[in-house]
Amino acid sequence: MTIWGLVIETTVGVGERKHTEAHVVAHISGSRAEALTELERRARSHTPEHPRSPRRRRLLRESDGFLLVVDGAWQSFVTRFTVAEVLEDSTAPAVPEPVEVSSEPVTSPGESVGQVERYADGVPVKPAWLGRDDLS
Numbered sequence: 001m002t003i004w005g006l007v008i009e010t011t012v013g014v015g016e017r018k019h020t021e022a023h024v025v026a027h028i029s030g031s032r033a034e035a036l037t038e039l040e041r042r043a044r045s046h047t048p049e050h051p052r053s054p055r056r057r058r059l060l061r062e063s064d065g066f067l068l069v070v071d072g073a074w075q076s077f078v079t080r081f082t083v084a085e086v087l088e089d090s091t092a093p094a095v096p097e098p099v100e101v102s103s104e105p106v107t108s109p110g111e112s113v114g115q116v117e118r119y120a121d122g123v124p125v126k127p128a129w130l131g132r133d134d135l136s
Contacts, residue, residue, distance in 0.1 A: 001029050002029070002030070002031070002032070002085055003028070003029050003085070003086040004027065004029075004030075004032065004035035004083050004085055004086065005024045005027055005083070005084050005085075005086045006025050006026040006027070006028065006035065006042065006081070006082075006083060007022055007024050007065075007080075007081070007082045007083075007084060008022070008023050008025050008042075008046070008079060008080070008081055008082075009021070009079065009080040009082070010048055010077075010078070010079040010080075011048070011077040011078055011079070012049065018075075020078075025042070026038070027086065028083075032085075035083045036065070039065055039066065039081050039082075040061075042081065043059060043065075043066040043068060043081040044059065046068060046079060046081075048070055051070060051072025051073065051077055052072070053072060053073060054070045054071065054072060055071050055072060055073065056070070056071040057069075057071075058070075064082050064083055064084065065080065065081040065083050066081040067079075067080055067081070068080075068081070
C-alpha cells in the first residue's frame with residue numbers, strides 16, 4: 001500500500017528574516033485521493049502565524065495539493081500544501097514481524113495440550129507461567 005506524506009511549506013518571519021519552512025505533518029496509507037482529501041481538510045482549517053491581521057484569504061487547488069494565500073496590511077503570506085509519495089524515510093519505524101502460530105503441544109502445568117501462539121523468533125506470546133496459581 002502506498003504511503004503519502006502531507007507536506008506544509010509556509011512563510012515564517014517578517015521583513016529581512018522572512019523565509020519558507022517545510023514540515024511533513026502526517027503520513028497517510030491509502031490512495032492518492034484519500035491523501036488529497038485529508039490534505040484539503042487540513043488546508044481549509046489551517047491558520048498561519050502571519051499575517052496577524054489578515055485582510056483576504058484565498059485557497060487554491062493545484063495538481064499536487066493546495067495553495068493558501070493570505071494578504072496582510074503590507075505583505076502576502078503563502079502556505080503550500082502538497083501530497084507526495086514517500087519513497088524513503090531513514091527514521092521510519094520498523095515494520096513488525098507477523099505473529100506465527102506453532103503447532104507444538106503445551107506441556108506446562110495448568111495448560112491443556114494444543115497450539116501455542118509464538119512470535120517469529122519462537123518465544124511464546126503468552127508465557128507458560130501466566131495464570132498459574134501453584135507458583136508463589
